[in-house]
Amino acid sequence: MKYLITIISLSLLFSCVQDSPNIKQIENLQFFIDNKESTDVIEVEKGLQYSIIKNGNPDGAQPTLDQVITAHFHGTLTNGDVFWTSLDTEPLSIELGGLIEGCQKLISLMREGDKWRVFIDPTMAYGEEGRPGIPSNSILIFEIELLEIES
16 A cells, blocks of 8 residues: 555656646746846736836837837847847848737837847747747747837
């Protein structure tokens, strides 16, 4: 009987350890809780935060999803690995609605000239699928500088 209880306990423990998406979700939740404790981090909604690096024109326009924006993006994972950057090349010009949900929501709050560090939960990025250089369920951290909003 004691042997059976030990086997069942080990099986349960092993299955919990192997359940990595749940562990990753807990780690991600903890990241956002800890990150929010920083006095300069603003939470827009659960899993979507930013801090201001530089303010642009406070009276400037904010982009809408159907407008083309030009911006520099420098994307890293929480461990600091860079998965994409436009800093070494030309800034990206794209319709705001063509970006991942987290970028859409945050950039729509920015004004021309703003430079923010943004933190995006995987549910508003690439989720379980991931992308080359971006493992599944990864939090994305971008430094975004909004250079221009085309009218």
